[in-house]
Amino acid sequence: MPFPHVCVMGLGYIGLPTASLLATKGFSVHGVDVNPHAVDTINQGNIHIHEPDLDVMVRAAVNSGNLRAATEPTQADVFIIAVPTPIRPDKSPDLSFVEAAARTLAPYVAEGNLVVLESTSPVGTTERICDWMAEARSDLVFPRRETAFSVAESEAREVFVSHCPERVLPGQILRELVENDRVVGGVDRASTEKTLEFYGTFVRGQLLATDSRTAEMCKLTENAFRDVNIAFANELSILGDALGIDPWELITLANRHPRVSILQPGPGVGGHCIAIDPWFIVHSRPDLARLIRTAREVNDSKPEWVLDKVKQRAERFREPVIACLGLAFKADIDDLRESPSVEIVHALAESRVGRILAVEPHIRELPPALREAGVELVDLASAVAAADIVVLLVNHKPFVRLDQAVLRDKIVIDTRGTWR
Numbered sequence: 001m002p003f004p005h006v007c008v009m010g011l012g013y014i015g016l017p018t019a020s021l022l023a024t025k026g027f028s029v030h031g032v033d034v035n036p037h038a039v040d041t042i043n044q045g046n047i048h049i050h051e052p053d054l055d056v057m058v059r060a061a062v063n064s065g066n067l068r069a070a071t072e073p074t075q076a077d078v079f080i081i082a083v084p085t086p087i088r089p090d091k092s093p094d095l096s097f098v099e100a101a102a103r104t105l106a107p108y109v110a111e112g113n114l115v116v117l118e119s120t121s122p123v124g125t126t127e128r129i130c131d132w133m134a135e136a137r138s139d140l141v142f143p144r145r146e147t148a149f150s151v152a153e154s155e156a157r158e159v160f161v162s163h164c165p166e167r168v169l170p171g172q173i174l175r176e177l178v179e180n181d182r183v184v185g186g187v188d189r190a191s192t193e194k195t196l197e198f199y200g201t202f203v204r205g206q207l208l209a210t211d212s213r214t215a216e217m218c219k220l221t222e223n224a225f226r227d228v229n230i231a232f233a234n235e236l237s238i239l240g241d242a243l244g245i246d247p248w249e250l251i252t253l254a255n256r257h258p259r260v261s262i263l264q265p266g267p268g269v270g271g272h273c274i275a276i277d278p279w280f281i282v283h284s285r286p287d288l289a290r291l292i293r294t295a296r297e298v299n300d301s302k303p304e305w306v307l308d309k310v311k312q313r314a315e316r317f318r319e320p321v322i323a324c325l326g327l328a329f330k331a332d333i334d335d336l337r338e339s340p341s342v343e344i345v346h347a348l349a350e351s352r353v354g355r356i357l358a359v360e361p362h363i364r365e366l367p368p369a370l371r372e373a374g375v376e377l378v379d380l381a382s383a384v385a386a387a388d389i390v391v392l393l394v395n396h397k398p399f400v401r402l403d404q405a406v407l408r409d410k411i412v413i414d415t416r417g418t419w420r
């Protein structure tokens with residue numbers, strides 16, 4: 001095996017599935033996380049996040065002896081960085097986790113090793129990783145971006161550094177890790193080659209070679225594309241409401257045109273990807289990224305629009321019971337990160353319009369902010385039975401399957417068009 005030892009930095013939604021997949025394929029994998037609770041949980045063969053079938057794979061990986069978790073890195077042939085890349089309140093990228101990972105692994109890197117950044121990152125981040133590692137390792141040569149004049153220099157490089165953005169959809173991670181095509185961009189061509197060789201050992205999709213800057217922009221482009229298209233759908237739903245047109249019927253009809261494919265409106269865009277990544281593009285050139293910024297603003301303003309709708313319908317009650325179905329950022333997952341539903345439920349509770357019941361089958365307790373605002377977590381049947389107003393925020397399977405007879409005599413606000 002050309003790369004027997006792999007060290008994965010960050011054991012979250014991307015790092016843990018990647019580490020356990022590699023371990024089950026026979027690599028010796030050392031997973032690193034700053035959270036000692038996550039490390040202990042994984043070493044016992046359990047998981048600290050929700051993803052279908054991941055528990056089975058982690059258990060198999062740990063039992064085989066090929067996967068161990070720790071809070072410190074170790075020497076390896078390949079280092080994969082899969083840490084969060086959030087944005088700050090001012091929408092600028094926060095690269096502190098990537099920088100910390102690069103500086104933490106630098107002492108363990110040796111000549112001939114490959115370092116791959118998988119975290120979604122602003123253009124230029126992979127080159128900055130080289131700079132951060134070089135500060136700690138003057139004994140090693142790190143690759144530099146090739147220009148027409150510097151190609152020959154790449155011969156002298158000793159460590160290979162690339163970007164290979166993750167593209168998996170939460171809920172289908174294990175399948176997509178293997179089957180999706182991957183964009184592979186080295187800081188120089190030798191790094192690209194090395195990275196293609198590594199991913200070729202476990203990815204069944206096609207490997208598409210480019211440079212690190214294009215790979216960084218490509219990932220951001222994919223999510224900005226989706227954001228812009230969801231913003232279009234959300235704008236149609238707002239227009240439809242104002243013009244007395246059902247937006248879901250409208251979109252279904254328009255999509256019968258052979259070259260039209262509109263996405264679905266909803267209560268806003270959540271998650272740690274689509275609601276964040278376009279800002280990396282906007283931040284890099286605010287003067288040029290006008291459409292991408294506007295799409296972000298349209299999607300970010302949708303929760304407020306839903307909130308106003310609920311408040312309008314609540315006006316005729318003195319103390320309405322409002323059942324809010326779903327808190328996750330999308331259907332059939334437990335992930336509440338950047339969830340527009342959480343934002344809506346929190347704002348409803350804070351505005352004291354009535355008693356707020358939340359139904360979220362994938363969690364056992366509410367996030368503290370919702371609990372403190374007075375929201376109650378209840379099961380679907382009791383919530384609907386008690387409610388004057390039912391707000392569908394996430395199209396989780398149990399909500400889709402709900403017998404709609406129970407909604408008779410209720411005011412229904414269906415932000416997903418599920419019960420049409």
Ligand code: SAJ
Pocket residue numbers: 120166167168169170222223226230263264265266267268269270271272273274329330331
């Ligand atoms: N949404 C809508 N209407 C739609 C589709 C989605 O309102 O028609 C909302 C969802 O409810 C959710 C948000 O958009 O709040 C994002 O959901 P998603 O399913 O579109 O995407 P994510 O964030 O789960 O995963 C995305 C994927 N990117 C693309 O589809 C281009 C995934 O492949 C990426 O790996 C992931 O981002 C990531 O990590 O970047």
